[in-house]
Amino acid sequence: MASILSTDSENIMQPKNKLSSILEWGTLVGSTILVCFFLLVILWEIFSKGSSVITWEFIRSLPTEGMTKGGILTPIIGTVMLTLLTALFSIPFGVCCAIYLNEYAESNWLTRLIRASIRNLSGVPSIIYGLFGLALFVQGLQLGTSLLAAGLTLGLLSLPYIITTTEEALLRIPNSTREAALAVGATKFETIKDIVLPSSMSGILTGVVLTLSRAAGETAPILFTGAAFYINQTSVSVNQEFMALPYHLYMLSTQHQSIDEVRPIAYGTALVLVIVVFLMNLTAFYIRYTYRQHEK
Template structure:
């Protein structure tokens, strides 16, 4: 049996690891902000790209990212929460349930590019959706499902069994106890998991690469049956594929900074939700 380290050594080890991670994070954010901040302006956020995407703004990419994230939420959140409720509250603890849970955990580790190829085969070609925001939304919805199911089920497990038994003891049905007692108590954890999952989906490039994203669209990206622009793919193209990479590099850094702000805002929303509900308990 290994001898446990002293609390002081454990504390310094934890502090060192945390400081190392934070130092890299601060260095990346500092470099990104220093190079991307000069490009940020009201015109950059509200205008369309122009002159071969060497000038103008990123409004279609922002609109497409927001619309795609909302579509992903509509497709994945109700189904994912419902699956988690069934697995945790209704399903019996047998080999089949354990196999389903193991499969969900394994799906969480599948590379996102595989989801993109699957979405291309199923939604774009098999269901004849074509390259569109709808096909990309379904693909990102599938990618998000394992994370939403896992985080929701974990939040439900944290609710003591005595809470359910108390609701049943006063005459509530199992459905009523879940709806009126269990879900409200688990809501902070569920919402936190959902928002963090959606923030990850908003930054994905590979799943939408084959299913609907476009390099440039002269107009709105808000139609479900059409191709769209998105911030992650826009950043990828400006950074690696544009014919005038050096000329558009400041725009690439500005796009990256906007994407980081969007993801940071979603993560901040998750932390605020958890803080608010903890104070209300």
């Protein structure tokens, strides 16, 4: 009698489980299709209106006549310099911090508090970093509105992401690998330098490149720390204001006195920025693929 009741309950539960699986699968697929649809709409809007503007002359020319004519060479140079400064200030500190937390720090309440603080900093709005950079670097350290102040601000914004992704890459290396290196006489530092870091390099570099691609598209942190409305020259000094593609796009789209006149330039700038970010993301995937092929 008990076996009959058990069989009946299983037969009743099977349709419910099947229906639940179909609903879950349909929700996931529907959400994916919806997100991809809006993404394609945005990309098509930018590409269709910006592709006609992008020419070699547009890329290599300086903005002229209050940015109503000319090209975007100055914002491109400023974006490249800003990204390099961000990498210079964030990568060494972020990677070293992740190595210490994962390889040297003891597992106690202080380490857990530091990790929680780092992850919370990843969720802080970028405008807060901009205000902090204004208070610390522009006013506190008296760097003024400059490329250096903006690079330091974006470096702070990038630190939590680099620390988190680097630590996750280090965690993927099994402890048995470390123990084997220590067993043959290697020191802890040699084990990290020669075994752990090379094995986790694909994950570290992928996280770094993706973080820098995000930083290259930020507007709020550089809004108060160094971005300029209009500069008609190619020379960029770390102690001077600069032009950047995201801020240039923001000004053309919302603050320019002749918005309708500069709208094609804004779409061209947006397309260039999308291409730059896409190429940086593609570089990250290529790095990961190359390292994984070498590991095989």
